[in-house]
Amino acid sequence: MPEAATAPAARATIGDSEFDRDTALTRRAPGIYDIDLSAGWTIISAVNGGYLLAVLGRALADALPHADPFTVSAHYLTASQPGPAVVRTDVVRTGRTLSTGQASLFQYDDEGREVERIRVLASYGDLDTLPDDVRTTARPPAIPPLEQCFGSEDGPAPVPGSSAITDRLMLKLDPSTLGWALGQPSGKGEMRAWFGLADGRDPDPFSLLLAVDALPPTAFEIGLKGWVPTVELTVHVRCRPAPGPLRVSITTRNLAGGFLEEDAEVWDSADRLVAQSRQLARARLG
Template identity: 90%
Template structure:
């Protein structure tokens, strides 16, 4: 039989949309079953979690598009049932601000807060076209010259279920850690997309900033690098096509490092920026 044709998923009808969809229980309160498909070494990816909260706030607030989202990761989330509680802080003509927290239950049945978010939403399509910037898209080789988890002869450390849901092609110059020869530069660059072909939108940008391997790998540090705080700025609605993501760390001190990310679309526009603080487990 001939091979079935690939049908590209669309925004609103994709695995990402289904796995981040929240169900309204009562005003401001949403239920969700966190999918195991977005885990890394058993932990639910922080960008996926941010997209879940971002979707709940988009429903709760009068504006649809995240402009700035700041999250504090309090305890590790796990796949399974969760509750998102939202609160409208302020509404205005161009921006509205809200707070959201995600809770799960412990073994005793008590609610445990996993993440707390403060975010401002607006309408990206209403922004002026004037752009004055010195930022430039990252220099990444063509996608066919880059490598993803599926190209590795053995499983890539840190990759698991989420790798099957992403189209991730890493710049070879940031892959020294795979060969046991990390560059020490603390940089990671990649082409990014969703494996089912769904184009990016403002909510999926919240995933994109936290989907690459940690820059700590290129510093010669392996293992889990849990996020403490993550702030994302969404600058404009991305054009269809693959994204380019670059992440850099300049300072590791006291067991913590920062990661600064930029996300560029197919039209060479800077569509999102982020900074996160992460904890590093240094070996003695």
């Protein structure tokens, strides 16, 4: 009997997974990278903002002398589509423990002119050199065990549109933040989920950039419908994540004047707060 028939499905590894292949760039010239944005990370027809952040994050990891994103600030300009794109990076400053860079992702209009999609400023370092000290009052999100949470495979699509990205994620939503999917939003701006990559690849700093923008909008639980486009998103990576599923908690406290913030926390299997993010997004009031 061939070994493959009895062996469990092989888990993808960091560096050899869907996510790594779909965020890999080709260096055209120093600091300039080509990529074909995958249609596998779309929501409805738009490319997911966290996937784009991971693409830009990998370009800067190549361009800068430090490999790990510590803080990445992204301003979203126009909606990206699957297909060819170019990333242009600029080294702003290199230091002993931190380096700062800038990167822009461009696509092409009908006449082949570059159209800027997203611009980021980011500071990179080496997560493995940080001391182990932790003094925290933050607590992991209160979320039921993974097997009591719900994904798109568990029933009538809780994630609307059932877009391509849902096939690439292991996303299990806390039932207490799923009221919107049953037409009964809680009114609280909270969303919680277990998060991983569907092929079993363990988390790393780049998949954290994806994780912070992968859940349904908190606006759904406030009773809003429709698209909630990101204006700006900043991520802090605080620690290299341990193997295993992540827990992601997103909170919106203030919806005002047609804008809302989404604050995300990402916790790893070792109960460490591995990433924090905040985004400003537009809300369609109705």
